[in-house]
Amino acid sequence: MRLFFGLSLPDSIRAVTRACAESAAACVPGRYALAGNHHVTLAFLGDVPPERLRDARDVLARCAAAFPAPTLTLCGFDHFGRRENAILILRVKSDPPLAPLHDRLVQALAAAGLPADPGPFSPHITLARHAVLPDALPACPPASFRAVQAHVFLSARDGAGVLRYTPLETVPFACPGGEN
Numbered sequence: 001m002r003l004f005f006g007l008s009l010p011d012s013i014r015a016v017t018r019a020c021a022e023s024a025a026a027c028v029p030g031r032y033a034l035a036g037n038h039h040v041t042l043a044f045l046g047d048v049p050p051e052r053l054r055d056a057r058d059v060l061a062r063c064a065a066a067f068p069a070p071t072l073t074l075c076g077f078d079h080f081g082r083r084e085n086a087i088l089i090l091r092v093k094s095d096p097p098l099a100p101l102h103d104r105l106v107q108a109l110a111a112a113g114l115p116a117d118p119g120p121f122s123p124h125i126t127l128a129r130h131a132v133l134p135d136a137l138p139a140c141p142p143a144s145f146r147a148v149q150a151h152v153f154l155s156a157r158d159g160a161g162v163l164r165y166t167p168l169e170t171v172p173f174a175c176p177g178g179e180n
Helices: 011-025 050-065 100-111
Strands: 002-008 039-047 071-080 086-095 125-130 144-147 151-155 163-172
Touching: 002 050, 002 100, 011 071, 011 086, 011 125, 011 144, 039 071, 039 100, 039 125, 050 125, 071 125, 100 144
Parallel strands: none
Antiparallel strands: 002 039, 002 151, 071 086, 071 144, 086 125, 151 163
16 A cells, blocks of 8 residues: 555635646646645655554554644745656645654654655645746645644555545644644
């Protein structure tokens, strides 16, 4: 099973990310992700045996329970890689920052004998791969949401060969005051 930890988007934010992707697609050729797959990755595990899913969930639950529910804000278009073969993203700012959570997750996964990509970590939402970027990108409206839970996601192709990200497990973050 190919797994990652991440944050799902509420429907209102997914509507914004979908609109941003549609706006970009008008001037940026590339292979666009399904809007239903838009998310913020916290840590990528990769291939995990099915019998270790519970262990992965426990790692996420322990780390999320010690982290206040973050507020995330979409900060506009950006990219990874070369402009002629880029990954088109929406930058995400978080309060509190997500980097310490990512680092805790990677350490806890290693201690549990589970795989984890150590980074670098840069919170974002992937919109398209193999994008050819113009000199200027359209504007994308800022939008914010509070993530009250995190998920263990399965990354797998469906019967038609379409990549889908499916939440398998859901765990809550700590309340802002540190209370559950």
